[in-house]
Amino acid sequence: MRDPKIIVALDYPDAAGALDLVVQLEPALCRLKVGMELFTAAGPRLVEQLMQRGFEIFLDLKFHDIPNTVAQACKAAAALGVWMVNVHALGGRRMMEVAREGLSAYPRAPRLIAVTVLTSMSQEDLTGLGMKDSPADLVLRLAKLAQDSGMDGVVCSAQEAALLRRQCGDKFCLVTPGIRLANGVADDQSRVMTPRIAMEQGADYLVIGRPVTRAADPLQALNEMIRQAGDRV
Numbered sequence: 001m002r003d004p005k006i007i008v009a010l011d012y013p014d015a016a017g018a019l020d021l022v023v024q025l026e027p028a029l030c031r032l033k034v035g036m037e038l039f040t041a042a043g044p045r046l047v048e049q050l051m052q053r054g055f056e057i058f059l060d061l062k063f064h065d066i067p068n069t070v071a072q073a074c075k076a077a078a079a080l081g082v083w084m085v086n087v088h089a090l091g092g093r094r095m096m097e098v099a100r101e102g103l104s105a106y107p108r109a110p111r112l113i114a115v116t117v118l119t120s121m122s123q124e125d126l127t128g129l130g131m132k133d134s135p136a137d138l139v140l141r142l143a144k145l146a147q148d149s150g151m152d153g154v155v156c157s158a159q160e161a162a163l164l165r166r167q168c169g170d171k172f173c174l175v176t177p178g179i180r181l182a183n184g185v186a187d188d189q190s191r192v193m194t195p196r197i198a199m200e201q202g203a204d205y206l207v208i209g210r211p212v213t214r215a216a217d218p219l220q221a222l223n224e225m226i227r228q229a230g231d232r233v
């Protein structure tokens, strides 16, 4: 079965906006990411509608709570039938292990990945939380912890992908946002990479929002991303 490398981020305030875009895309070309804004507004019903259209869904809700609550939330995501779901690695080993165990009863369980350090966090932010590691060291520490706790991979910036690929091996799934076409605008992303370089650095999947969702022709923009990523259909 085809395994599209691009995950289009549906950062919309409501279902109507998301569906207006989705009718222009094709499930053979991409997967879709539903994050907390859209999920809070439109809920599981929209996720079901997107899956009925043939799309696989990354439910990006970044669960972070006590182990039992996170495990139950992951099970709810599995019951919904999503392809990928995520938790915060900062929830710790036991939270991640219990989340993994919670999915063991599902034959087609979602891929379970972790967020390490939000890219919005500076060294100063970490120091304010009492953390002494640099952001880069903390990313590596949390990625290793996520791997040891049974996670299938992590969300990381393309800048971190090569190091994590080396440290965590070939099978660890790296999902990378902050992607822009070589000649594209950066929006509010401070460190961006092109699809080709991100894939060369070891990314498995590229999360792409505005370069596709705000394009005059989203399908054409997606096809250009696919071409640059070397993701042949």
Ligand code: C5P
Residues within 6 Å of the ligand: 009, 010, 011, 035, 118, 119, 120, 155, 157, 177, 178, 179, 187, 189, 207, 208, 209, 210, 211
């Ligand atoms: O529009 P853009 O391509 O910048 O969207 C990127 C998507 O990836 C958004 O949904 C954003 O929340 C998400 N993301 C990110 N940086 C991270 C983690 C997630 O931009 N470090």
